[in-house]
Each structure stands twice: as C-alpha cells, then as structure tokens.
Amino acid sequence: MSSQSFALLFPYLIGLSAVLFTLGVVGVLSRRNALIVFMSVELMLNAANLAFVTFARSFNRLDGQVFVFFVMVAAAAEVAVGLALIATIFRTKHSTNIDDISAMKG
Amino acid sequence: MTGDIILFVILAAVAIVSAISMIITRNAVHSALFLVIVMAVLAVLFLGLGGQFIAMVQVAVYAGAIMVLFLFVVMLLGAERVGARSGLRWQIPAAVGLGVALLVIAGLLLFQSQPQPIAGPEAAAAFVTNVSGACADDVQLAARLGAVPGSPCLIGDQLFTTYLFPFEVVSILLIVAMVGAVVLTRRPWERAK
Numbered sequence: 001m002s003s004q005s006f007a008l009l010f011p012y013l014i015g016l017s018a019v020l021f022t023l024g025v026v027g028v029l030s031r032r033n034a035l036i037v038f039m040s041v042e043l044m045l046n047a048a049n050l051a052f053v054t055f056a057r058s059f060n061r062l063d064g065q066v067f068v069f070f071v072m073v074a075a076a077a078e079v080a081v082g083l084a085l086i087a088t089i090f091r092t093k094h095s096t097n098i099d100d101i102s103a104m105k106g
Numbered sequence: 107m108t109g110d111i112i113l114f115v116i117l118a119a120v121a122i123v124s125a126i127s128m129i130i131t132r133n134a135v136h137s138a139l140f141l142v143i144v145m146a147v148l149a150v151l152f153l154g155l156g157g158q159f160i161a162m163v164q165v166a167v168y169a170g171a172i173m174v175l176f177l178f179v180v181m182l183l184g185a186e187r188v189g190a191r192s193g194l195r196w197q198i199p200a201a202v203g204l205g206v207a208l209l210v211i212a213g214l215l216l217f218q219s220q221p222q223p224i225a226g227p228e229a230a231a232a233f234v235t236n237v238s239g240a241c242a243d244d245v246q247l248a249a250r251l252g253a254v255p256g257s258p259c260l261i262g263d264q265l266f267t268t269y270l271f272p273f274e275v276v277s278i279l280l281i282v283a284m285v286g287a288v289v290l291t292r293r294p295w296e297r298a299k
Binding site for chain 2: 006008009010011012013014015016018019020021022023024025026027029030031033035036038039040042043046049050053054056057058059060061062063065066068069070072073074075076077078079080081083084085086087088090096
C-alpha cells in the first residue's frame with residue numbers, strides 16, 4: 001500500500017458508499033421477503049463501514065476502523081436475533097412475507 | 107495512480123450491479139450470493155484503504171459467518187421464493203422514488219461540502235506516539251509509509267486502551283444476543299417445562 005493509494009478517490013468512495021446505502025434503503029422499502037429486507041439492512045451497514053474506513057484513511061487515524069469492528073459485532077448480534085425471530089415466526093405463520101406478519105399475537 | 111482508478115471503477119461497478127441484482131432477483135439464495143459479492147468487493151476496497159485487519163474480518167465474519175447463517179436460514183425455511191405480489195401496487199415506485207430522493211440529497215451534500223484536506227504523515231506520526239512498544243514494527247511502518255496501517259497489532263492496541271469500555275460493552279451485547287437467539291428458537295413444548 002503506497003501512502004498515496006486511493007487518495008484522490010475519497011469523494012468517489014464516499015459516493016459509492018452513498019449509492020450502496022441507497023440501494024439498501026430501496027431494498028428495505030420495496031421487498032416483501034423478510035430475509036431479503038434483512039440482507040438489505042446488512043448492505044446499509046456495509047455501506048456505512050466503507051464510509052468509516054474511508055474517513056479513517058483520510059484523517060490518517062485508526063478510530064474509524066475500530067468503529068467498523070464495533071459495527072460488525074452489532075451486525076452479528078442483530079443477525080443472530082433477527083434470524084431467530086424470523087425462524088420462530090415462520091414456525092407459526094408458515095411465511096416470511098412481511099405482509100402476513102401484521103398481528104402482534106402469534 | 108491510474109491503476110488505482112481503473113481498479114476502483116471496476117470494483118464500484120461490480121458492487122453496484124451486485125447490489126441491484128440482490129434487490130431485484132426473485133430467489134433469496136441468489137440474493138444472499140450477490141450480497142457475498144458486494145462484501146468481497148468492500149473487503150478489497152478496505153485493503154486499498156490500508157485496513158488489512160478489517161478486510162480480513164470482513165471476509166471471515168461478514169462474507170463467511172453471517173452469510174452462511176443467512177443461507178442456512180433461507181434453506182431451512184424453504185423460503186427461496188416468496189410470493190412477489192404485494193398488496194400495495196404503488197409500493198415499488200414509491201420505494202424507488204424515495205431512494206432517488208435520498209441519493210439526490212446525499213449527492214448535494216457531497217458536492218456542497220468543502221473537500222477535507224487529507225491528513226499527511228504528521229497525523230500518522232501523532233497517532234502512533236501513544237501506541238505500546240509491542241507494535242514497534244507497525245510504528246516504523248507508519249513512519250515509512252506516512253500512513254497508519256490498519257494492522258491487527260495497532261487495532262488491538264486501540265481496542266484495549268482507548269476503546270476498552272465499548273469493547274467490554276460489545277462483548278456483553280454478543281452474549282445477550284446469543285442467549286436471546288437460543289431462547290427464541292426453543293420449541294414451544296420445551297418452553298413449557
């Protein structure tokens with residue numbers, strides 16, 4: 001890694017991060033399958049991670065990368081609980097379509 | 107520098123095309139695999155930005171563990187194809203419209219903002235002054251490159267000094283999530299005992 005590597009590309013990296021985040025938002029808003037909504041949330045977290053690493057490099061510090069580490073831990077916890085919820089709901093409703101999951105009581 | 111630009115354009119195109127495919131494909135297994143491609147591309151970008159440790163964690167935890175969990179649940183539930191018909195006809199156009207609006211706002215903010223001067227070698231030197239002696243090799247590397255390498259030693263040093271309290275909180279979060287997942291997926295008849 002040269003010290004100049006990617007240096008001129010920082011605005012474009014932030015732009016790529018914004019585009020990926022937007023695609024995640026569109027996925028959450030448009031898809032009906034709870035699993036794909038979850039994947040879109042992961043896409044948004046990854047886009048945020050790209051912005052964190054880009055800013056860490058442009059400030060020449062590691063705090064951004066440490067934050068990416070924390071985001072990954074939060075994402076792992078979220079996926080574990082979320083997929084457990086989806087599996088439990090599927091057992092009673094026999095569906096992962098979020099239109100079918102409109103009642104609070106199972 | 108030209109090589110960097112070509113590499114970035116290819117990676118960005120692959121990431122965006124994969125992300126769009128992830129959203130529009132009907133099969134949930136295909137969605138998960140497209141998401142793996144996006145995560146692998148981001149790992150390469152992290153490497154280019156000097157985040158060696160983060161890039162490897164991205165591949166091992168995200169593209170590895172989390173996506174395997176996703177694929178496992180998709181195949182366990184047999185939920186590859188959920189009926190595409192939504193009750194709301196205007197939902198997809200509304201979602202795309204809101205997404206375009208978000209992108210326009212983000213683009214405006216990006217173009218209006220003053221370009222941040224990129225921190226030079228002196229910022230790297232200031233950052234590594236408080237690093238423990240165990241990372242002497244990485245400190246020398248930072249001085250030679252004029253940039254802080256995201257090596258496991260330096261990240262670990264940050265985690266166990268500046269970010270010790272968040273690190274411990276996050277470990278509790280993981281335990282709580284693990285217990286929660288176990289409790290949630292117990293069968294009802296086991297819960298009654």
